[in-house]
Amino acid sequence: MNMSESSVVVETRNLTKRFKDVQAVDDLSMKVRKGEIYGFLGPNGAGKSTTIKVIMGLVRPTSGQVFVNGKPTSDHDVEYRRNIGFLPERISFYDNLTPIQTLNFFCELRGADKSIVPSLIKDVGLDSAANRKVGTFSKGMVQLLGVAQAMIGDPSIFILDEPTGGLDARWVKVVRDKLKSLNEKGATIMFSSHILSEVQMLCNKVAVIDKGALVVEDTIENISDHLHIRPRLWIQSSDLKNGLPGWIRSLEGVEDASVKGDSMLITCEPSLRLSILNAIQEKGLKVQDFKTLEPSLEEAFVKLLRDKGGY
Amino acid sequence: MSLNPKSIYIIAKKEFSDNARNKWIISLILIFLVLTIASSFMAGHGKIGEMELTVSALLSISSMLVPIISIMLGYATISGEAESGALSIVLASPIKRMEVLLGKLLGLGSVICFSILVGFGVSGLVIAATTGHAQWGAYLAFMLLTMLLGLLYLSLAICFSALLKRRVVSLGAGVLIFFWGMIVGMIFAGAFMATGGSIDDFLSGDTSSLPDWFWIEPFFGPQDGYGGAAMLAFGQTEILGFEMILPPWLNIYSITMAQIVWTLVPLVLACILFQKRDM
Numbered sequence A: 001m002n003m004s005e006s007s008v009v010v011e012t013r014n015l016t017k018r019f020k021d022v023q024a025v026d027d028l029s030m031k032v033r034k035g036e037i038y039g040f041l042g043p044n045g046a047g048k049s050t051t052i053k054v055i056m057g058l059v060r061p062t063s064g065q066v067f068v069n070g071k072p073t074s075d076h077d078v079e080y081r082r083n084i085g086f087l088p089e090r091i092s093f094y095d096n097l098t099p100i101q102t103l104n105f106f107c108e109l110r111g112a113d114k115s116i117v118p119s120l121i122k123d124v125g126l127d128s129a130a131n132r133k134v135g136t137f138s139k140g141m142v143q144l145l146g147v148a149q150a151m152i153g154d155p156s157i158f159i160l161d162e163p164t165g166g167l168d169a170r171w172v173k174v175v176r177d178k179l180k181s182l183n184e185k186g187a188t189i190m191f192s193s194h195i196l197s198e199v200q201m202l203c204n205k206v207a208v209i210d211k212g213a214l215v216v217e218d219t220i221e222n223i224s225d226h227l228h229i230r231p232r233l234w235i236q237s238s239d240l241k242n243g244l245p246g247w248i249r250s251l252e253g254v255e256d257a258s259v260k261g262d263s264m265l266i267t268c269e270p271s272l273r274l275s276i277l278n279a280i281q282e283k284g285l286k287v288q289d290f291k292t293l294e295p296s297l298e299e300a301f302v303k304l305l306r307d308k309g310g311y
Numbered sequence B: 001m002s003l004n005p006k007s008i009y010i011i012a013k014k015e016f017s018d019n020a021r022n023k024w025i026i027s028l029i030l031i032f033l034v035l036t037i038a039s040s041f042m043a044g045h046g047k048i049g050e051m052e053l054t055v056s057a058l059l060s061i062s063s064m065l066v067p068i069i070s071i072m073l074g075y076a077t078i079s080g081e082a083e084s085g086a087l088s089i090v091l092a093s094p095i096k097r098m099e100v101l102l103g104k105l106l107g108l109g110s111v112i113c114f115s116i117l118v119g120f121g122v123s124g125l126v127i128a129a130t131t132g133h134a135q136w137g138a139y140l141a142f143m144l145l146t147m148l149l150g151l152l153y154l155s156l157a158i159c160f161s162a163l164l165k166r167r168v169v170s171l172g173a174g175v176l177i178f179f180w181g182m183i184v185g186m187i188f189a190g191a192f193m194a195t196g197g198s199i200d201d202f203l204s205g206d207t208s209s210l211p212d213w214f215w216i217e218p219f220f221g222p223q224d225g226y227g228g229a230a231m232l233a234f235g236q237t238e239i240l241g242f243e244m245i246l247p248p249w250l251n252i253y254s255i256t257m258a259q260i261v262w263t264l265v266p267l268v269l270a271c272i273l274f275q276k277r278d279m
Helices: A048-055 A079-083 A099-110 A114-123 A139-150 A169-184 A196-202 A220-227 A238-242 A270-282 A297-310 B005-021 B024-043 B051-074 B079-084 B086-091 B097-131 B136-163 B167-194 B200-204 B212-220 B222-233 B252-276
Strands: A008-019 A022-033 A037-041 A063-068 A084-087 A157-161 A188-193 A205-210 A213-219 A232-236 A254-260 A263-268 A289-293
Touching: A008 A048, A008 A157, A008 A188, A022 A048, A022 A063, A022 A188, A022 A205, A022 A213, A037 A048, A037 A169, A037 A196, A048 A063, A048 A157, A048 A188, A079 A084, A084 A139, A099 A114, A099 A139, A099 B005, A114 A139, A139 A169, A157 A169, A169 A188, A169 A196, A188 A196, A205 A220, A213 A220, A232 A270, A263 A270, A270 A289, B005 B024, B005 B097, B024 B051, B024 B097, B051 B097, B051 B136, B051 B167, B051 B222, B079 B086, B079 B136, B079 B167, B086 B097, B097 B136, B097 B252, B136 B167, B136 B222, B136 B252, B167 B212, B167 B222, B212 B222, B212 B252, B222 B252
Parallel strands: A037 A188, A037 A205, A084 A157, A157 A188
Antiparallel strands: A008 A022, A008 A063, A205 A213, A232 A263, A232 A289, A254 A263
């Protein structure tokens, strides 16, 4: 399917939001197309949450317009929200309600069938806490209930603000798998994140914003090529005291290598990491420790902003 | 803009059932019941007193208690939920903000009205059965006026809750609107003294020297207006044993109109403020 031809589901046109002394969103225009997993990336304070809140009608834009399924959104027509599963950044429910009561209430609000509530709770692993008050929940459990809440009414669009924030590794995977399977069933998903690898893993389209303005919007392939935002291999060895051995760069798959003290950083395709590690050991270098380093978002942004001229 | 009654009902039902669940409603009913019976005993010198006596003893408490209850119910309903974040998901549902606001007013308002109806209603039945004498028309007017007072302060509290960003600040605003009702009488008395009036006029009970403007006080102080209207409902114009000669425009209808204005103006303001609010 040619992405550029499929229909635009969520669009912001010249969106601007100014709080008293802060320009939170600055002339932001972006398009999320049907069937995409759209990553919304940017450092903290870049304006991701504000943009999402404007799309959901929670924050009034200073200027500009939001379109959902081609129709401009307005206060007078709230029906567009029935088809959007939403997870806010700082999620909170009513402390005095149980998860079942909470989801029942939101089912009523969305005009959805309440009989799905138990299965929604089970899906996010909260079935053992189904009759506990939400006030006693940990942050991660509230986040999971938020994910369950977003599924109510089987929406075809999901707008999720940091959906894996505050979750431990096991549940991060559950949520990511859930997003993938929703997308495979045809849902369009837009989510914000500041975890680069997560965006790379899930998204086929990415928008990067900084200081409220769009830095780049492109497919993940184009952006990855552009950024070389690949994880690097970190190797510790006492044999590295004398600097980088000359043969390292000639190993197959090594794109870049550098040494600092007794540790070495190698940039390569993730799939070649193991063979490179083996080759290094075969050459007689004693590997004491190794790990993969995720590129930091800051690094990626610095590079992206530096390269911006190319776009 | 068309409103969806079902959405309003869902919000109202949640507010009402929250307060039923946390035992607020039953507590309020018991408080109203106990206070009325206690006031009746006090007014009846150890026996259950008649409705008129009971109400005149009860007014000094209910005119403070009902506003406090309303403010407690309403002060955080927008600001508190906005601060915690719970309101975001509600407002991201297919519901208009006006529907949320009206639902909250109706839900919390019915908590107050239901408690008053049952608490004062059952006490009224007890009084009527015990004394064998009842002024149901006036007593009913008293109950309705009490409900209106509750809605009035609820509307004020919700208005400040829609305006203010933080829960604790809107609590402060709640205290302020309560104190306005408490001090407005003193402000008028002060103005009377400052314009050459004498305290003796109050002490002697000679109200003929009071200027006409003094009598608009019940329109400005909702608590005093409520008390005055409830007394007028029983045909009483005596205060502290002194017969008051009231201007013809000061009557139960004009005071009730003023209380309705006091309820509707903050409500309209709350709608406008909430509509503009960034969550």
